[in-house]
Amino acid sequence: MKVLMKKEWFKDWFESNDYLDVYNHRDDKEAQTLIELIIKTINPSKEKIFLDAACGFGRHALVLSSLGYKVIGFDLSRNLLSMAKRNSLAKNLTLDLLAGDFRSITFKKKIDIVLNLFTSFGYFETDDDNFHFVKGAYHFIKEGGYYVFDYINLSYLKKNIVKETERIIEGKIIREFRNIENDRVNKKILIQERNTIAEYSESVKLYSPEFLINSFNYTGFELIKQYGDYLGNNFEEQESPRLILFFQK
Numbered sequence: 210m211k212v213l214m215k216k217e218w219f220k221d222w223f224e225s226n227d228y229l230d231v232y233n234h235r236d237d238k239e240a241q242t243l244i245e246l247i248i249k250t251i252n253p254s255k256e257k258i259f260l261d262a263a264c265g266f267g268r269h270a271l272v273l274s275s276l277g278y279k280v281i282g283f284d285l286s287r288n289l290l291s292m293a294k295r296n297s298l299a300k301n302l303t304l305d306l307l308a309g310d311f312r313s314i315t316f317k318k319k320i321d322i323v324l325n326l327f328t329s330f331g332y333f334e335t336d337d338d339n340f341h342f343v344k345g346a347y348h349f350i351k352e353g354g355y356y357v358f359d360y361i362n363l364s365y366l367k368k369n370i371v372k373e374t375e376r377i378i379e380g381k382i383i384r385e386f387r388n389i390e391n392d393r394v395n396k397k398i399l400i401q402e403r404n405t406i407a408e409y410s411e412s413v414k415l416y417s418p419e420f421l422i423n424s425f426n427y428t429g430f431e432l433i434k435q436y437g438d439y440l441g442n443n444f445e446e447q448e449s450p451r452l453i454l455f456f457q458k
């Protein structure tokens with residue numbers, strides 16, 4: 210099946226409840242593992258302020274809050290933000306949640322650590338839009354603060370892409386079609402529930418590790434650590450499922 214890219218696909222997709230079914234394996238346990246890696250790597254004291262950029266339903270932010278850190282989270286999806294709010298109330302934890310778009314949000318308050326986790330990057334068509342937030346963050350991150358970036362490893366994806374899958378979750382048939390074209394990984398998602406079929410798309414610009422590191426360096430950040438998965442294994446370009454980069458201002 211041809212996978213066509215839909216402009217601003219991220220608006221409908223992340224606002225839908227279907228997103229939560231398709232990514233139900235991206236859960237609190239995975240978030241806990243990644244937060245443990247982040248804490249082990251930069252060892253922040255408890256007064257540090259985290260900003261979870263594109264916090265979704267708050268899975269990473271809530272782990273940090275449970276550890277006693279002050280966490281601000283923003284996201285474009287009102288649906289995911291209200292879920293984050295509900296989750297924080299249910300766990301008796303505090304999150305400072307805001308609606309915002311990567312292409313325009315900025316902060317007057319100085320932040321110690323910005324988190325940009327689970328491929329919340331590369332959604333826009335131009336590099337200027339994709340890097341807009343990174344450039345802005347350099348100005349509101351404190352001197353010595355960090356930007357943690359968790360993204361697709363391009364070489365691994367190219368070798369391992371599965372063109373078509375079908376699963377059943379919560380009685381819904383979920384069919385996904387993937388391809389790589391024009392430096393983007395595109396996905397069409399069809400969700401069939403009884404007689405209705407909902408269709409969504411995803412499209413992420415694929416940047417090489419070199420391009421990303423150079424772009425962050427150009428902004429002023431210095432790379433201090435890289436990993437290839439959430440367990441903290443070394444990054445190996447051909448083998449690692451993730452590209453996890455720690456930058457410092």
Ligand SMILES: C[S@@+](CC[C@H](N)C(=O)[O-])C[C@H]1O[C@@H](n2cnc3c(N)ncnc32)[C@H](O)[C@@H]1O
Binds near residue numbers: 267
């Ligand atoms: C793959 S999810 C990751 C969410 C969260 N970081 C996690 O790991 O669960 C991508 C997130 O980016 C958000 N998002 C998409 N486009 C955005 C935009 N233009 N500005 C801010 N957030 C956006 C989505 O709503 C979604 O929560």
